Amino acid sequence: MKTILNAAGEVLAHGEALLREISDSAYSKKIPLSFDASVGGHYRHCLDHFDSLLSGLAEGIIDYDARLRNPRLETDRLFAIAKTAEIQTRMQKLPGASLWDPVSVRCKVAYSCDDSPPVPSAVAREVMFCVSHAIHHYAIIGVMADMQKMNLPPGFGIAPSTLKHNRDLALAAG
Numbered sequence: 001m002k003t004i005l006n007a008a009g010e011v012l013a014h015g016e017a018l019l020r021e022i023s024d025s026a027y028s029k030k031i032p033l034s035f036d037a038s039v040g041g042h043y044r045h046c047l048d049h050f051d052s053l054l055s056g057l058a059e060g061i062i063d064y065d066a067r068l069r070n071p072r073l074e075t076d077r078l079f080a081i082a083k084t085a086e087i088q089t090r091m092q093k094l095p096g097a098s099l100w101d102p103v104s105v106r107c108k109v110a111y112s113c114d115d116s117p118p119v120p121s122a123v124a125r126e127v128m129f130c131v132s133h134a135i136h137h138y139a140i141i142g143v144m145a146d147m148q149k150m151n152l153p154p155g156f157g158i159a160p161s162t163l164k165h166n167r168d169l170a171l172a173a174g
Contacts, residue, residue, distance in 0.1 A: 002096050004127050007160070011134045012050070012088045015043060017153040018141070019081045028075040031144050042141050043080055044073035046134040050087045053126050056103065057094075062126055064107040065116055091127075099124035135159050 018039075019027070027040045048067035056062035073080050104118035105126060138157035145152050155163055 007131045008091045011131045016084045027077045040074035042137045049130045054090050062105045
């Protein structure tokens with residue numbers, strides 16, 4: 001189960017690597033072709049999910065709809081680096097045995113209804129969700145970075161299973 005916590009650490013480290021390579025202006029620039037969103041907006045969204053997960057553990061209720069949505073995380077790259085480090089530290093302090101703990105999760109998924117009833121899950125499943133969710137947003141960030149002619153850290157925004165598949169193909173080809 002420590003593998004899941006390690007995966008969270010890896011994806012957060014990928015985010016930090018991006019933040020250390022990107023300029024302040026590229027981080028906060030709104031991209032019209034990307035729904036007028038910014039790299040910072042997507043990155044803040046990822047951190048919000050990790051923060052919601054960690055904040056909900058004490059009560060056993062993770063509410064992804066109650067994200068903080070701090071606008072400073074979208075525009076202040078150094079603040080985002082500090083928040084990433086804070087979340088990494090909090091994730092590292094989770095005992096491996098707690099990953100088996102049951103939790104209830106709320107997340108609005110219906111357009112036609114405002115209700116989001118809690119559903120049962122486990123801490124490990126929610127860590128996996130946050131990691132996967134971040135990777136998908138990192139892929140969007142990758143497209144936005146390409147639009148701005150930026151270089152990204154190697155493998156950024158590519159799912160671990162895809163990287164493994166590509167390595168296996170390369171080895172087989174020889």
